[in-house]
Amino acid sequence: MTNPETKPRLHIITGSTRPGRVGPSVAAWFTAHARAADTFEIEVIDLAEVALPLLDEPNQPGEQKYTHEHTKKWSATITRADAVVFVAPEYNSSMNAATKNALDYLYVEWHYKPLGLVTYGGISGGLRAAQAIKQVGAALKMIVMPDTVMIPRVSSLLTDAPADQALAASALPVRTLTAMAAPDRTLTATPGMDRSAAALLAELLKLTLATAPLRQ
Ligand SMILES: Cc1cc2nc3c(=O)[nH]c(=O)nc-3n(C[C@H](O)[C@H](O)[C@H](O)COP(=O)(O)O)c2cc1C
Numbered sequence: 001m002t003n004p005e006t007k008p009r010l011h012i013i014t015g016s017t018r019p020g021r022v023g024p025s026v027a028a029w030f031t032a033h034a035r036a037a038d039t040f041e042i043e044v045i046d047l048a049e050v051a052l053p054l055l056d057e058p059n060q061p062g063e064q065k066y067t068h069e070h071t072k073k074w075s076a077t078i079t080r081a082d083a084v085v086f087v088a089p090e091y092n093s094s095m096n097a098a099t100k101n102a103l104d105y106l107y108v109e110w111h112y113k114p115l116g117l118v119t120y121g122g123i124s125g126g127l128r129a130a131q132a133i134k135q136v137g138a139a140l141k142m143i144v145m146p147d148t149v150m151i152p153r154v155s156s157l158l159t160d161a162p163a164d165q166a167l168a169a170s171a172l173p174v175r176t177l178t179a180m181a182a183p184d185r186t187l188t189a190t191p192g193m194d195r196s197a198a199a200l201l202a203e204l205l206k207l208t209l210a211t212a213p214l215r216q
Contacts, residue, residue: 007041008208009041010081010082010208011081011085012085013084014045014047015095024046025186025187040205040208064107071105075105075106078109081113084116086133087118087120090121090129094132096129107140112143112214115133117133125151127148150196158187
Protein backbone atom coordinates (compact mmCIF):
# COMPACT_ATOMS: atom_id res chain seq x y z
CA MET A 1 0.00 0.00 0.00
CA THR A 2 1.43 3.40 -0.95
CA ASN A 3 1.88 5.75 1.98
CA PRO A 4 1.89 9.41 0.83
CA GLU A 5 4.31 10.23 3.69
CA THR A 6 7.05 7.93 2.41
CA LYS A 7 8.62 6.95 -0.88
CA PRO A 8 6.78 4.16 -2.71
CA ARG A 9 8.37 0.73 -2.58
CA LEU A 10 9.82 -0.72 -5.77
CA HIS A 11 10.74 -4.38 -5.98
CA ILE A 12 13.39 -5.17 -8.58
CA ILE A 13 13.11 -8.88 -9.30
CA THR A 14 15.81 -10.89 -11.05
CA GLY A 15 13.96 -13.55 -13.02
CA SER A 16 16.73 -15.86 -14.17
CA THR A 17 17.96 -18.61 -11.87
CA ARG A 18 20.46 -20.74 -13.78
CA PRO A 19 24.16 -21.05 -12.82
CA GLY A 20 26.24 -18.59 -14.83
CA ARG A 21 23.27 -16.31 -15.49
CA VAL A 22 23.75 -12.68 -16.43
CA GLY A 23 20.56 -11.56 -14.67
CA PRO A 24 22.27 -10.27 -11.49
CA SER A 25 24.63 -8.08 -13.55
CA VAL A 26 21.69 -6.53 -15.40
CA ALA A 27 19.73 -6.11 -12.17
CA ALA A 28 22.71 -4.45 -10.46
CA TRP A 29 22.96 -1.90 -13.27
CA PHE A 30 19.23 -1.10 -13.16
CA THR A 31 19.21 -1.00 -9.35
CA ALA A 32 22.01 1.56 -9.43
CA HIS A 33 19.83 3.75 -11.62
CA ALA A 34 16.90 3.35 -9.25
CA ARG A 35 19.08 4.23 -6.25
CA ALA A 36 20.53 7.24 -8.08
CA ALA A 37 17.03 8.51 -8.91
CA ASP A 38 16.19 8.20 -5.20
CA THR A 39 12.45 8.23 -5.84
CA PHE A 40 11.58 4.73 -4.55
CA GLU A 41 12.46 2.58 -1.57
CA ILE A 42 14.20 -0.31 -3.31
CA GLU A 43 13.94 -3.98 -2.46
CA VAL A 44 16.13 -6.26 -4.55
CA ILE A 45 14.75 -9.76 -5.03
CA ASP A 46 16.43 -12.70 -6.72
CA LEU A 47 14.20 -15.60 -7.77
CA ALA A 48 17.20 -17.92 -7.37
CA GLU A 49 17.21 -17.05 -3.66
CA VAL A 50 13.43 -17.08 -3.32
CA ALA A 51 13.68 -20.63 -4.72
CA LEU A 52 10.00 -21.30 -5.32
CA PRO A 53 9.32 -24.88 -6.41
CA LEU A 54 7.10 -25.39 -9.44
CA LEU A 55 3.66 -24.25 -8.31
CA ASP A 56 2.60 -26.74 -5.64
CA GLU A 57 -0.44 -25.11 -4.02
CA PRO A 58 -3.69 -27.12 -4.15
CA ASN A 59 -5.97 -24.05 -4.20
CA GLN A 60 -6.42 -21.35 -6.83
CA PRO A 61 -4.09 -18.41 -6.06
CA GLY A 62 -7.06 -16.02 -5.99
CA GLU A 63 -8.42 -17.79 -2.89
CA GLN A 64 -5.22 -16.94 -0.98
CA LYS A 65 -5.52 -20.19 1.00
CA TYR A 66 -1.84 -20.95 0.97
CA THR A 67 -0.59 -24.21 2.44
CA HIS A 68 3.18 -23.77 2.09
CA GLU A 69 5.54 -21.42 3.92
CA HIS A 70 7.31 -20.49 0.68
CA THR A 71 4.01 -19.25 -0.76
CA LYS A 72 3.10 -17.28 2.36
CA LYS A 73 6.53 -15.66 2.29
CA TRP A 74 6.26 -14.85 -1.43
CA SER A 75 2.78 -13.43 -0.86
CA ALA A 76 4.09 -11.16 1.92
CA THR A 77 7.00 -10.07 -0.27
CA ILE A 78 4.79 -8.97 -3.16
CA THR A 79 2.10 -7.51 -0.88
CA ARG A 80 4.56 -4.92 0.45
CA ALA A 81 5.49 -3.70 -3.06
CA ASP A 82 3.92 -0.63 -4.64
CA ALA A 83 5.53 -1.31 -8.02
CA VAL A 84 7.53 -4.10 -9.60
CA VAL A 85 10.28 -4.27 -12.21
CA PHE A 86 11.18 -7.68 -13.56
CA VAL A 87 14.68 -8.07 -14.95
CA ALA A 88 14.05 -10.99 -17.26
CA PRO A 89 15.83 -12.93 -19.99
CA GLU A 90 14.30 -14.20 -23.21
CA TYR A 91 14.17 -17.99 -23.41
CA ASN A 92 12.79 -19.59 -26.56
CA SER A 93 10.98 -16.45 -27.67
CA SER A 94 9.21 -15.99 -24.34
CA MET A 95 9.87 -15.36 -20.64
CA ASN A 96 11.87 -17.91 -18.65
CA ALA A 97 9.99 -20.51 -16.62
CA ALA A 98 11.02 -19.20 -13.18
CA THR A 99 9.50 -15.80 -13.96
CA LYS A 100 6.21 -17.34 -15.11
CA ASN A 101 6.14 -19.63 -12.09
CA ALA A 102 6.69 -16.73 -9.68
CA LEU A 103 3.87 -14.79 -11.35
CA ASP A 104 1.50 -17.80 -11.30
CA TYR A 105 1.92 -18.35 -7.54
CA LEU A 106 -0.11 -15.23 -6.65
CA TYR A 107 -3.07 -13.27 -7.98
CA VAL A 108 -4.54 -10.56 -5.72
CA GLU A 109 -1.06 -9.55 -4.54
CA TRP A 110 -0.17 -8.35 -8.06
CA HIS A 111 -3.34 -6.30 -8.59
CA TYR A 112 -2.92 -2.64 -9.53
CA LYS A 113 0.86 -2.70 -9.18
CA PRO A 114 2.69 -0.93 -11.99
CA LEU A 115 4.84 -3.42 -13.90
CA GLY A 116 8.05 -2.26 -15.53
CA LEU A 117 10.36 -4.51 -17.51
CA VAL A 118 14.06 -4.74 -18.20
CA THR A 119 14.60 -7.55 -20.70
CA TYR A 120 17.66 -8.88 -22.42
CA GLY A 121 18.78 -11.57 -24.81
CA GLY A 122 20.28 -11.81 -28.27
CA ILE A 123 19.44 -9.45 -31.11
CA SER A 124 15.81 -9.17 -29.97
CA GLY A 125 16.77 -7.55 -26.64
CA GLY A 126 14.19 -9.76 -24.94
CA LEU A 127 11.30 -8.16 -26.84
CA ARG A 128 9.32 -11.40 -26.98
CA ALA A 129 9.91 -12.07 -23.27
CA ALA A 130 8.59 -8.57 -22.58
CA GLN A 131 5.46 -9.16 -24.68
CA ALA A 132 4.81 -12.45 -22.86
CA ILE A 133 5.24 -10.90 -19.40
CA LYS A 134 2.99 -7.97 -20.33
CA GLN A 135 0.25 -10.38 -21.38
CA VAL A 136 0.45 -12.24 -18.07
CA GLY A 137 0.74 -8.98 -16.11
CA ALA A 138 -2.50 -7.75 -17.68
CA ALA A 139 -4.24 -10.99 -16.63
CA LEU A 140 -3.03 -10.32 -13.08
CA LYS A 141 -4.55 -6.81 -13.22
CA MET A 142 -1.18 -5.15 -13.08
CA ILE A 143 -0.68 -1.66 -14.50
CA VAL A 144 1.43 -2.76 -17.44
CA MET A 145 3.85 -0.10 -18.64
CA PRO A 146 4.25 0.13 -22.43
CA ASP A 147 7.87 1.22 -21.98
CA THR A 148 10.50 -1.51 -21.68
CA VAL A 149 14.25 -1.30 -21.25
CA MET A 150 15.50 -3.77 -23.84
CA ILE A 151 19.10 -4.92 -23.96
CA PRO A 152 20.20 -6.62 -27.20
CA ARG A 153 23.33 -8.79 -27.29
CA VAL A 154 23.66 -8.61 -23.52
CA SER A 155 26.71 -10.87 -23.41
CA SER A 156 28.73 -8.32 -25.42
CA LEU A 157 28.20 -5.74 -22.64
CA LEU A 158 29.61 -7.85 -19.81
CA THR A 159 33.15 -7.58 -18.54
CA ASP A 160 35.08 -9.17 -15.71
CA ALA A 161 36.49 -5.75 -14.84
CA PRO A 162 35.83 -4.35 -11.37
CA ALA A 163 32.78 -2.13 -11.29
CA ASP A 164 34.70 1.08 -10.60
CA GLN A 165 36.87 0.67 -13.72
CA ALA A 166 34.01 -0.38 -15.93
CA LEU A 167 31.94 2.57 -14.77
CA ALA A 168 34.60 5.25 -14.91
CA ALA A 169 32.98 6.73 -18.00
CA SER A 170 29.45 6.40 -16.68
CA ALA A 171 27.31 9.38 -15.78
CA LEU A 172 26.08 7.64 -12.63
CA PRO A 173 27.19 9.11 -9.29
CA VAL A 174 30.01 7.42 -7.39
CA ARG A 175 27.72 6.46 -4.49
CA THR A 176 25.96 3.99 -6.76
CA LEU A 177 29.13 2.04 -7.50
CA THR A 178 28.72 -0.44 -4.66
CA ALA A 179 25.28 -1.35 -5.90
CA MET A 180 26.66 -1.85 -9.39
CA ALA A 181 29.19 -4.45 -8.31
CA ALA A 182 27.47 -7.59 -9.54
CA PRO A 183 28.63 -10.98 -8.23
CA ASP A 184 31.07 -11.76 -10.99
CA ARG A 185 30.61 -9.64 -14.09
CA THR A 186 29.77 -5.99 -14.69
CA LEU A 187 27.34 -4.69 -17.26
CA THR A 188 28.69 -1.67 -19.10
CA ALA A 189 25.62 0.09 -20.41
CA THR A 190 25.33 2.08 -23.61
CA PRO A 191 24.16 5.71 -23.26
CA GLY A 192 20.86 4.67 -24.84
CA MET A 193 20.35 2.03 -22.15
CA ASP A 194 21.07 4.57 -19.41
CA ARG A 195 18.52 6.97 -20.91
CA SER A 196 15.99 4.20 -21.26
CA ALA A 197 16.39 3.12 -17.62
CA ALA A 198 16.02 6.70 -16.36
CA ALA A 199 12.92 7.22 -18.53
CA LEU A 200 11.34 3.99 -17.30
CA LEU A 201 11.90 4.95 -13.66
CA ALA A 202 10.42 8.44 -14.19
CA GLU A 203 7.31 7.01 -15.86
CA LEU A 204 7.03 4.26 -13.25
CA LEU A 205 7.00 6.84 -10.47
CA LYS A 206 4.17 8.77 -12.14
CA LEU A 207 2.09 5.63 -12.56
CA THR A 208 2.82 4.40 -9.04
CA LEU A 209 1.73 7.66 -7.43
CA ALA A 210 -1.32 8.08 -9.65
CA THR A 211 -2.59 4.55 -9.00
CA ALA A 212 -1.97 4.54 -5.23
CA PRO A 213 -5.72 4.74 -4.37
CA LEU A 214 -6.33 1.46 -6.25
CA ARG A 215 -3.97 -0.39 -3.90
CA GLN A 216 -5.56 0.78 -0.64
C1 LIG B 1 16.98 -21.94 -22.53
C2 LIG B 1 17.46 -20.72 -23.26
C3 LIG B 1 16.73 -20.23 -24.32
C4 LIG B 1 17.12 -19.05 -24.97
N1 LIG B 1 16.33 -18.54 -25.96
C5 LIG B 1 16.61 -17.30 -26.42
C6 LIG B 1 15.70 -16.65 -27.32
O1 LIG B 1 14.67 -17.16 -27.68
N2 LIG B 1 16.00 -15.40 -27.72
C7 LIG B 1 17.16 -14.76 -27.33
O2 LIG B 1 17.37 -13.61 -27.71
N3 LIG B 1 18.04 -15.36 -26.52
C8 LIG B 1 17.79 -16.61 -26.05
N4 LIG B 1 18.65 -17.22 -25.19
C9 LIG B 1 19.88 -16.51 -24.85
C10 LIG B 1 19.66 -15.75 -23.55
O3 LIG B 1 18.86 -14.63 -23.74
C11 LIG B 1 20.99 -15.37 -22.95
O4 LIG B 1 21.72 -16.57 -22.76
C12 LIG B 1 20.83 -14.68 -21.61
O5 LIG B 1 22.10 -14.51 -21.05
C13 LIG B 1 19.99 -15.52 -20.66
O6 LIG B 1 19.81 -14.86 -19.44
P1 LIG B 1 20.46 -15.44 -18.10
O7 LIG B 1 21.94 -15.55 -18.38
O8 LIG B 1 20.18 -14.40 -17.05
O9 LIG B 1 19.83 -16.75 -17.83
C14 LIG B 1 18.30 -18.39 -24.56
C15 LIG B 1 19.05 -18.92 -23.50
C16 LIG B 1 18.63 -20.05 -22.84
C17 LIG B 1 19.43 -20.56 -21.67
